[in-house]
Amino acid sequence: MPKYFKEPKSKFLKVECNKCSEKQIIFNSASNEIKCRNCGETLAESTGGKAKIKAKIRKTLE
Numbered sequence: 893m894p895k896y897f898k899e900p901k902s903k904f905l906k907v908e909c910n911k912c913s914e915k916q917i918i919f920n921s922a923s924n925e926i927k928c929r930n931c932g933e934t935l936a937e938s939t940g941g942k943a944k945i946k947a948k949i950r951k952t953l954e
């Protein structure tokens with residue numbers, strides 16, 4: 893067992909927009925706000941390195 897386990901910094905998430913149900917692949921460590929490419933709704937907000945996901949997460953891709 894390693895002494896410490898470092899959580900993977902970045903993952904891809906498949907999310908669904910709350911507004912228009914557009915599906916989009918985003919990065920959970922995005923440093924910028926991510927908006928829906930279809931309607932402009934905020935999908936993720938940056939909170940100091942880790943994105944705060946506001947959309948529905950459908951799948952986590954590692």
Ligand SMILES: [Zn+2]
Pocket residue numbers: 909910911912913914928929930931932933
């Ligand atoms: Zn949308």
